[in-house]
Amino acid sequence: MPLTSQPIDTSIYATITAAIRSEASRLFTAAEVVAIIGYAAARRVGSAQPVIITDAAAAETLIFTEACVNNLAVYLTKAKKEIPKKGKIGIIVKGCDLKALVGLMGESQLKREDLYLIGIPCAGVLASAVQPATTLTTETIASKCCECDVHLPLGCDFVPSVTLPPGPQMESRYSEEIARLEALTPAERWAYWKEQFAKCIKCYACRQICPFCFCEQCLCDRNKPQMVETTPRPAGNTAWHIVRAMHLAGRCAGCAECERVCPMDIPLNLLNRKMAKELKELYDYEAGFEINDKGPLTMFTEKDDQSFIK
Amino acid sequence: MKKLLDYSYYPGCSLHASASEYDLSTRELFKALGIGLTEVPDWFCCGATPAHNVDELLSLSLCAKNLELADKVEGDMAVACASCFSRLKTAQHVLGVSEVKRKQVEKAIDAPVKLDSNVKHLLEILAKDLGLERLAAAVNKPLSGLKVACYYGCLLTRPADVPNLDCAEAPTIMEKVIEAVGAETVAWTHRLECCGANFTLSRPGVVIQLTNAVLESAKAAGADCIMVGCPLCHGNLDIRQKEIEGVYNTSYGLPVFYLTQLIGISVGLGADKLGLDAMMVNPMPLLKEKGLL
Amino acid sequence: MTKKKMIISQETMDVDFVRKVEALAGTSVRSCFQCGKCSAGCPMATFMEHPPNRIMRLLQLGQWQRVLAGRSIWYCVSCETCTTRCPNTVDLASIMDALRKLSWDSDGASKESYVQLANKLFLQNIRTYGRQYEMRLAAVFNVKSGQFLKDLMLGPKLIAKGKLKVFHSKNKNMSEIEKIFTRIEEMRKKGVAL
């Protein structure tokens, strides 16, 4: 059901920017952190980019706007060796980003006590296809924000005290698309995904950006044995995306960075959301809400569904 | 009184004839308890024992047809007769287990088989849906001092996993219900033995022998009366009691009540609303003696 | 017949009949291990020439003629005690039903049985009236079974108590019941139902 475009109130973002700047400055002055990962303005008007600052003076460069789409959690995994490990690291997190951090803590990749979490009450960010200076509306908003259930991140060390204005009703883009695909025949679905995967050029941007693809040696790069064909041909592409979705099942919390960075516009998060939906139905598990020792695929109960097993 | 619960009501053939007092007392009691009963429109005979005895497919088809008819009325299906109850439950069980039979039945009734409807005996409605507490709260005239032998017979509980009313070997539901309205129950040995049921027409000799054992056991246990939930048992215990006394040269004088009659008395319904005059063994002296009339 | 020696061979053990019984009853004949618990609790065992466990045994040996020749199956009162207590979950009551059905279909000796007659009238009544009509059932039964005076004393008393209705309320949806009977007959004719 397409809704007419309605504006979304982002007036609080200015207050938030001010609050994180003063908090960042305070943190450096009090020597509570050695670095802060946040967003700063980029060259194009209205755009933003990730930044790592290490002193109070740089605190003034921090911003939060509707263009702050990146999930900064990824800098704590792959790039973490770049940040001198001399103390706490501060990080600016939206609700969706926090879910990734929670997952990484459950998988022994991060420790809560090593981090200073600056939470952002978030009304939504822009979709990747939209020009940076656009106003945020129900049309220009990122798909992941349409179905967001964590506008206000919980359990952070600091959250700017602002009141989130009530937002307009939004369509559930992923759920609707999943439902549409589920209603198709297997052959129709196969045709759909075949076309999508055919586009893939195996640039692995999805892997690079994903906070959960933290393996040092990816299974899909191995050649002895070659579990997954590495060439960017349809067979290898399909295998890669299946393996990727399976590896993220029960872990991915839906920051949708993979989809955002995909140069070929493959709807990657759709696979992740589908798996999340299935695991919720099967095991009542939702990733990212609490630090769990075990994920849905590393635990079991004796009473698990086995209706599919003869 | 506001209606608490609503059911579709399947009286069965006997309740329209030899067990009319069961029908009458059920309707009156449920009205008094605020339970709604809507008779299944144009119900058929369930086929009873004769049908399943010689023609299972017919038996299953008749039951399936009745389940379909009952589906048109809102609410679970309330069944008074233990035999009808047993047949309907068995049909649901068999049709759930055997796909072959289900397909045959669907052909015979030319409609899909409904397996999900809840078929409930009156006892179940009183003990579980209404609940013993609410039942007890409705009592105006507790049956104190009345010693009741609860007679289950065969079809209410057997076989173990089909009617699922209560434990097949040691049921307590009847005792619980009648104790809730103030009566005493006796522990006796023949509450689950067969009375001969459907042989009443064809082999009365057998019936007399089996029923006598039941009466004898109830009497020996010190019961004042017997309570039943089945018109067939009632037929044998009540209608034939005089004859049995003759054959065995003894005297029992045990009134045989339907559960709805006894509970009806306890909630204060009059004899005319419970069809007590239709009982062959006159209950009046006993009821007067216990101060219940 | 009952005293005749059993000649056991693959030819004399009629497995097909037993399979038919199993299909109708939805239970296994072979599961019985002859513990006799069914016969121990059977209220009718004393009336039967073959107690229930022996009927199972004869079926296991494929000796159905011996089963159907006797009256045992027509003395079963369908109380389900055997089924309830069988340690091997054999649904004996259903086997009895199946045997009666097969006997009913064939021209077995026990067709003369009063029980048969009562059953037949019962089913006829359903077909004609949709519901049971006890007065007619009893009256016709007595006439057909030649026991004109049976339960003579009961009738008037029952009528007085309103227990036997001389006039019967017919079901308004009679065509439906006839259709069910006809459809079943047709299915049997076509051989798609037992």
Added chain:
Amino acid sequence: MSRIGVFICHCGENISRTVDVERVAEEVGRLPGVAFSTDYKYMCSDPGQTLVKKAIQEQKLSHVVVAACSPRMHEKTFRKAVEAAGLNPFLCEMANIREHCSWVHENREEATVKAIDIVGMMVERVKKNRILPTITVPVTKRALVIGGGIAGIQAALDIADCGHEVILVEREPSIGGHMAQLSETFPTLDCSQCIMTPKMVDVANHPKIKLYTYSEIELVEGYIGNFQVTIKKKARSVDEDKCTGCGVCMTKCPQKKIPNKFDQNIGMRTAIYVPFPQAVPNTPVIDRDNCTWFKTGKCGVCQKVCGPGAIDFEQQDTLIVEAVGAIVVSTGFDLYTIAEKPKGSPIKGYGEFGHGKIPDVIDGMTFERLASASGPTGGKILRPSDGKEPKQIVFIQCVGSRAREKGISYCSKVCCMYTAKHTMLYHHKVHDGQAYVFFMDARTPGKSYDEFWRRSIEEEEAVYIRGMVSRLYQKGDKIVVMGNDISVGVQVEIEADMVVLATAIQPQKGADALAQKLGISYDKYHFYSEAHAKLRPVECATAGIYLAGACQGPKDIPETVSQASAAAAKVMTLFSRDQMEREPIVARVREAGCVGCFACKKVCAYGAVEEKEIRDRQGNLIKIVAYVNPGVCAGCGTCQATCPSKSVELDGYTDEQIIAMIEAL
């Protein structure tokens, strides 16, 4: 380049009848890497094995594939042969062309094609096989025995007599188990106590046996040769070192009416008690639930009368850790009861027998206590309800056993014999009484067993009635038994004074929980599973754990004792070496790839995955990775399937080997 030798077995005609073995040998011989391929009548025979060995040497083979029967049958045989010829045994694989091919297909062409495929798959697999060195682990030469019934006692004595230390753990206050409860034993009718108590004393006095009674297993860690077991010693409230066993405390205890479980609750005991006079150790225990001191804080009589001052109300449960190399599980059995079972339980009670509410319907063990000279009636057979001597006694066999409908379909094995014994004991004690037995079959295999059963009928005049009982009910002070004699084909009714039910043997309650602690498997009834029903009947599939007695399945005493000695022999075999070898099918971590997410650790049921720090030369922590303890790893490979980067690999089942097989298709 590999030089693979392929050996196709005819298995007499078992394979060659449906599979064209010559064609298989020929086609497989053309596969790249196959240097030698042949077929032979019986590859597992001595000449067959010699053929393999010779070929390895003459053809300088690097790998071997034997296409024959199931590897479950002969993998060990051929790996040994290959080893004898100088190759690492794990460079040999078997292709199953008998069970999975020649025996299940009739069409010769289809079977041959399939056999070629199967062998081809194994050829590709074996190319990727690596030399696996045998793993050796040290052996701690101390044994743990769980359960102090006759099985545990026998096993403990055998192992201790061989000079090894034994830890014997018993849940109850005394060892002895069910055998101590029995009156006489079949088929010799010797008194159970007379043969049992000396063994109990032997245990108590044995210098190599450390006895923990009133104790339970809390935690089991480690693996064969190296278990660490945490034992919870429950607070006895009596200092074992000070107590002299004089028994004054028991005579003075005011709480005297507590049903004694040892006497099947028909006899009474005090709150401070030993379960029976011959208990080992002869140290009482305070039943805190029934003790006045623990309930009200008043009384303390036992403390006042105890000369040595052994009563200690303050005692706490203590945890003790013991290191052992082997474990014998001998937790025994429990008796099925006819009582109503909770809804949803797979086991049902006997409503038709009154759900255990008829007082004079008792079970066999209760009859044992009645018949026992040291029992609550001093050996007199008396009814629990009114203390009268029953003149008509009915025994019913197979109650719960062989009753699929009740949820138990097995035969409890000992009931036929003990019921025969009961009829004899009854006849000896009640001369004018009559015993009746309802039974289905009399199962009496065993030395002198059938003679014993016949004696109960022919000499002791028990009346056996073939047929199950349908119903029992109380009528006055009699119990009506509704039975049936199927030989006659007539119903039987007996008005009995007492009914004794031979109820089924079930595993001890909590058997499943203990199994989970031990990591051993059990069947749907919770009887413990042996590694192989015929060839490894006393070993668990989990290495280093052995079974003795009825915890594995219903057994009589001689069989239990045999199994206990067998388990002890297995333990002693293990203890005969300082180190033991084990199959090197274990997981290994590739540290370079491991990022320490520990998904492997989360799924490992054995706790074999540990955390390991990788440091540089200066000692700075680089990363934490997973480490698989090869002694603990059982080799299931769940870790590898779970690891996202496949940085843990199961030797013998590596991804390379499996992908090679899939790609061969």
Added chain:
Amino acid sequence: MHSENQKHDFEPKIIAFVCTWCTYAGADLAGTSRMQYPSNVRVLKFPCTGRIDPVFILKAFQQGADGVLVSGCHPGDCHYIAGNFHARRRFAAFRKLLEFIGVDLGRLAFSWVSAAEGGKWVEVVTDLTEKVRAMGPMVEFKDLALEEQWSGVINTPELQEAYDAI
């Protein structure tokens, strides 16, 4: 029973991933009992279903399998305590993913077959073989393997022409 004279147009390739303790042993039992079943199945032995990686299933389809069976010990019977429980979850999720991608789940079967269930093994293998036979060959992955990049869409006449000219 698989009769010798029966000829089919299509013989599906079935790959079975089984655990060694239960299903492999069950298949052995089917053999020792001389039960008969279609010869289409190729068995890969694993120590435990817990070892079976979803990638193997994918690989099997890519290698031309028309049907895949995964079979292990019944719940509670796992030789390795809980491997089958982990496998149960893993494959519950994986089959949903494959279904979403467009794989017909009729081609992917899961079963518990114990060492004592030779008959069940025969039944499971026969059922899957016949089902897959009726469905026809699994062409999806095979087609993919033959395709080159971008081959999916040639939608302009110019491109088509140019392509034909090559």
